[in-house]
Amino acid sequence: MNLTALAPRVCFEASKNATLDFRVGLRDKKIIIKISVAFLARPTDLERFTPIGTFLHRAKKKQRRDFWALRELCRKPALWDAGKRFLLSHELAHIYHHHICRNPATHAESRRDEKQADLTATEFSEDIEIEGGIRFFQIVGKYQQIEEEDHPAPHVRVAYLQTRRDALRSGKAVRSPVLPARPLPTDRPSAKIN
Numbered sequence: 001m002n003l004t005a006l007a008p009r010v011c012f013e014a015s016k017n018a019t020l021d022f023r024v025g026l027r028d029k030k031i032i033i034k035i036s037v038a039f040l041a042r043p044t045d046l047e048r049f050t051p052i053g054t055f056l057h058r059a060k061k062k063q064r065r066d067f068w069a070l071r072e073l074c075r076k077p078a079l080w081d082a083g084k085r086f087l088l089s090h091e092l093a094h095i096y097h098h099h100i101c102r103n104p105a106t107h108a109e110s111r112r113d114e115k116q117a118d119l120t121a122t123e124f125s126e127d128i129e130i131e132g133g134i135r136f137f138q139i140v141g142k143y144q145q146i147e148e149e150d151h152p153a154p155h156v157r158v159a160y161l162q163t164r165r166d167a168l169r170s171g172k173a174v175r176s177p178v179l180p181a182r183p184l185p186t187d188r189p190s191a192k193i194n
């Protein structure tokens with residue numbers, strides 16, 4: 001699959017669930033970036049009486065945990081905005097690595113893909129965006145009760161992102177100004193949204 005040929009077919013979809021999910025996948029030869037409505041909320045929208053606040057308050061139990069995490073994230077709006085840019089970079093890294101062209105065979109493979117996307121995202125993120133990403137995983141980890149097998153645990157993501165951030169700050173690591181071109185994959189097709 002030549003992803004370059006799909007470039008004009010990148011679509012954003014707002015997901016009607018209220019979880020803090022941000023995903024990318026391939027469907028009908030289109031790259032779909034799926035954003036939960038929760039990402040679009042401003043701190044003032046989270047009050048009970050506003051339309052988004054009412055919607056989020058009525059969300060199912062799992063989604064309510066994400067709601068509390070969202071409330072905490074919104075307390076530092078500038079850092080939360082930077083965090084959202086980091087998460088978008090993470091999804092773009094999944095496209096860059098062609099992860100969306102195949103389904104991982106195992107949970108371990110999926111976790112490797114996620115870590116690779118996190119670390120690639122740091123290549124095109126400013127320091128504050130990496131900081132926002134770290135804060136996102138810290139807060140999500142605080143409210144998450146069940147660990148997802150196909151993603152590294154939030155505290156694991158926090159640890160390797162902090163290491164990477166520190167290496168960039170101290171000059172032990174440098175960002176690649178331009179990422180090298182990726183060879184096209186010869187993979188199994190997939191409709192999976194990661």
Ligand SMILES: [Zn+2]
Binds near residue numbers: 091
């Ligand atoms: Zn991912």
